[in-house]
Amino acid sequence: MDRTAILRWLHSATARSVHGTRRRIVRFRQQSDYRRFLDIWSEMNAPLASLQTVRHLPLIEAFSIPVSLGEPDFAPILGEGAQVEEDTPICVHSTVFKPAARDKGIPWGVQQIKAPQVWSTTTGHRIKIGVIDTGVDFSHPDLKQSLGRGINLLNRSTMPHDDNGHGTHIAGTIAAANQLHGMIGVAPRSTIYPVKAFDHNGSAFVSDIIMGIDWCVRNRMDIINMSFGMKTRSKSLLNAVNNAYNAGVIIIASSGNDGKRKSVDYPARYPQTISVGATNKLRRIAQFSNRGTFIDIYAPGDKILSSWLRGKYNEMSGTSMATSHVSGAVALLLAHRPGLSPGEIKSILKRSMMPLRGAKSFRLTGELDITRMLQAAER
Structure with a gap:
């Protein structure tokens, strides 16, 4: 899990406007990967309002993250231990x-x-x-x-x-x-x-x-x-x-x-x-x-x-x-x-x-x- 790449990606995610994005839920197979990602996310010095665009879901040790419609696949940044699914409207x-x-x-x-x-x-x-x-x-x-x-x-x-x-x-x-x-x-x-x-x-x-x-x-x-x-x-x-x-x-x-x-x-x-x-x-x-x-x-x-x-x-x-x-x-x-x-x-x-x-x-x-x-x- 590349710390610098993830920080860069998270910063770009929090800067996005809600329009023209879809949401993805990212879960982790290993708790150690979740803890590492949580540490990286916690390190961010973004304002509280932008941090809320990346939603922490502690009950299932996961995050919901906005993704631009034309954005390339971000899964490689997270490594093989990550599972990504659509954050579906309900x-x-x-x-x-x-x-x-x-x-x-x-x-x-x-x-x-x-x-x-x-x-x-x-x-x-x-x-x-x-x-x-x-x-x-x-x-x-x-x-x-x-x-x-x-x-x-x-x-x-x-x-x-x-x-x-x-x-x-x-x-x-x-x-x-x-x-x-x-x-x-x-x-x-x-x-x-x-x-x-x-x-x-x-x-x-x-x-x-x-x-x-x-x-x-x-x-x-x-x-x-x-x-x-x-x-x-x-x-x-x-x-x-x-x-x-x-x-x-x-x-x-x-x-x-x-x-x-x-x-x-x-x-x-x-x-x-x-x-x-x-x-x-x-x-x-x-x-x-x-x-x-x-x-x-x-x-x-x-x-x-x-x-x-x-x-x-x-x-x-x-x-x-x-x-x-x-x-x-x-x-x-x-x-x-x-x-x-x-x-x-x-x-x-x-x-x-x-x-x-x-x-x-x-x-x-x-x-x-x-x-x-x-x-x-x-x-």
Whole structure:
């Protein structure tokens, strides 16, 4: 590993404009190579702003680096011990949305999974949920009691304020706590820690997600809600998901909205996650939802009313919305039975789901039912 060549290359990388570049994730087969590269990177006297263009991913001992479109292959500079992959763009999972008036009472999805029946037993108290998304509306009256500080990965000096709406919607379904004047979520006494990895368009890179997972592991989240996905596999993302799983963090991921029968998006496709499909009010699989053997469980995801920006409410559809119902349910379970591993929780969910209407393979797939879930946890 040529120290001078790498320093020159890193300096040119930090000087690049974001336009006309793509990102690459560089991992190392040997920890000694990673340590050497880390030392070289740490030596740079570049300003903090430019250092942030080269992203350090300590959870997987890697870096994300911008590369000019016409630039020759830089792998020879790094030596044979380096593995390079595309830092792929990734998007939040939701379909159409429309403004909605607040619905009196408990949202239909929260009712359908039978959350209210167990609130006398568990409300998710003290369970920490990292929501890697677009941020959250901290001023929303239904969320004020339900939020931790979280982190803004796009601008570390500011709070993770939502400039899209998707993250606020997810947070409301999981943990809104304003039943008298607003809405109530599945686990109203759990705490959401918003991890802003997505911009106002609902777009991010895999490296943003890895940094989000790293933050969640370091800050001891019990659950990570991942209402997003991509079509291509990423070894770096799998590595990060694996490390979180081995640390005991439950990762719940949306399957995607392509209506596919034999495929789901990543990271939901990884076996270390709980992959979620969407159902409608008739307890049938929603038309847009991916489905099939890669789905672990289904939950309400069609025309879901939840919190929105500036204290408002919106109706959204998508496997994103289904995922937030499952994250809330797992919070209820963990508050009731602390210490369950990710594998045990997935097993309990799969043992306790309700058969779906109209599903041919009804024994292999089903919808979330929280009363049955808590009963299964006792067996």
